[in-house]
Amino acid sequence: MSPSLRTVFSTTAIAILSVFALLPFYIMLIMGTYQNEDLFTKIVLVPGTYLLENFKTVAASRFDLVYLNSLIVSLASTVLSVFVSAFAGFAFAKHHFKYKNKIFAAVLLTMMIPGQLGLVAYVIEMRYLTLSGTLLPLIMPWVANAFGVYWMTQFIKSAVPMEVLESARMDGCSDVGVFFRIVVAFIYPAITTLSLLVFLWSWNNYLLPLIIINKPELYTIPLGITALGDAYRTDLAAQILGLTLGTIPVLLLFAIGSKSFIRGLTAGSVKG
Amino acid sequence: MDAVKRRWVPYFFLSPYMLFYLAFGLIPMIFSLYVSLTSWNGISEKTFVGFDNYKFLFNPDSYFFKSVGNTLLFVSFTLPLQIIFGLIIASLLYSRWVKWKGFFQLVNFLPYIVTPVAVGLMFNLLFDWQSGFVNKILLHLGLIDEGIYWLGDPLYARMVIIVMLFWKGFGYTMIFYLAGLANIPKDLNEAAQVDGASGMRTFISITLPLLKPVTIFIVITGIIGGFQLLEEPMLLLGGAGMGSSAAVIGGPDRCCLTTVWNMYDTAYGSMTRYGLGAAIAYGLCLIIACFSFIGARFYRGEPE
Secondary structure, eight states, X not given: OOHHHHHHHHHHHHHHXXXXXXXXXXXXXXHTTSOHHHHHHSOOOSOOSOHHHHHHHHHHTTHHHHHHHHHHHHHHHHHHHHHHHHHHHHHHHHOOOTTHHHHHHHHHHHHHSOTXXXXXXXXXXXXXTTOTTSSHXXXXXXXXXXXXXXXXXXXXXHHSOHHHHXXXXXXXXOHHHHIIIIIHHHOHHHHHHHHHHHHHXXXXXXXXXXXXXXXXXXXXXXXXXXXXXXXXXXXXXHHHHHHHHHHHHHHHHHHHHHHHHHHHHHHTGGGO | OHHXXXXXXXXXXXXXXXXXXXXXXXXXXXXXXXXXXXXXXSSSOOEEOTTHHHHHHTSGGGOHHHHHHHHHHHHHHHHHHHHHHHHHHHHHHHSTTOSSHHHHHHHHHHHHHSOHHHHHHHHHHHTOTTTOHHHHHHHHTTSOSSOOOGGGSHHHHHHHHHHHHHHHHHHHHHHHHHHHHHTSOHHHHHHHHHTTOOHHHHIIIIIHHHTHHHHHHHHHHHHHHHHTOXXXXXXXXXXXXXXXXXXXXXXXXXXXXXXXXXXXXHHHSSOOOHHHHHHHHHHHHHHHHHHHHHHHHHHHHSOO
């Protein structure tokens, strides 16, 4: 095969697979632009004209509040998780202390433990602390993130040169100062990748809010989407539009960040 | 003086993680272990029952092993598909022959980042008996005479779940293979080509063996992740509506009941048996531990 023929062939193959990946999204988008009755009778392939009407139905269900809740939860989880992970990663990568290797192994071991293990008691703990009426229970589990610690440790180990840290300390920089002024500057790729992952995980989390959150004012996106189904059982089209709207933020985030996300992954853990 | 002060520095950096892990990770876990040894509905007093909850897991009425079996079935069908397709797409994207790499990379990764709840609902709509896109297309093409009841038949429902999980997951394997391919030194492939090896031959005898750690990583995380499966089958079979209505726990004949769904239903769904729910979680953890142990042995056995 000549090179140009190969290009055509390979690109076509990828394009066909990509159509498979995109088709459900496309159908979802299109269905959101039709009137409910049409969905049962027609095969819809091109955009309809009912988008604005459906949008009004969704807006009437206070979907903006649901959005805000999700944003608060995901942003807080991301910031806290990345910060705490980087702190711990710095300790493991660049400091010496007693039982360091054993503690690190224990942290790795907790990565294998499914998050549901302590769930029953966590819910009771939150009730006991009278936090179940707030968004805090949805944020806390992400803060101590074993994967994040592992990720940051590996990255800080290889990316931050020891000499730079030592010369900064010679110049009288405090240890906290070293972290914020020097370490952070070296680990931007790791921060980006971890932020995207934690944001995605907390944005998509369903089980925990389903069990803990019982007030509609505190619903996050996954709960809000299912609640749309309750309120508009008959209005499929509005519900589908809600699905699309709930998905857009993470899609945008990854569209913007996907390059550095993959660069971070390549530089990071997968070396074996 | 300075040396004494310095010794505290690592503990200072570690403390936020340790405190949060202790308060919201370890303590709930230990308390859950205690709850799993009791009979409790969250309101009345706990009664200590020893290992009764764990014994009940072996009773078919708990659906524990059925749900574990279902989960394993889904993983064993979807994981190989995801690996094959992820690898093919990654190698194509990594080759010199494909244009608009960044675009295709993003498009194929999109299904993975969509909210699992949305994925379940989306496939629920696509495979709906009456208004679903799939039935309408099949009817339109004349391949079937009347709509197939996809989500009401155990075999079909399982097939739909496998298709759905495959669709959602192949982008994830693709990303890791892309990262793995980027870490293979280019001169290895070039040397093989200079020696006259064909592209296919280079791929099989050089690229594939070097990707083995990535594959093992994908298999381990795939099995662990697979055991946490909940939202997609729950929303696929329950449709919208909070949680799962009592009629559709686990789909037809509970053929699609996953372990976590079983736990949710036992503790917070149709029953409020906290003790049994906690025992299911610990049972699941034991099973995951077995797989992790086997996986870790493979992982360690590979290099060198």
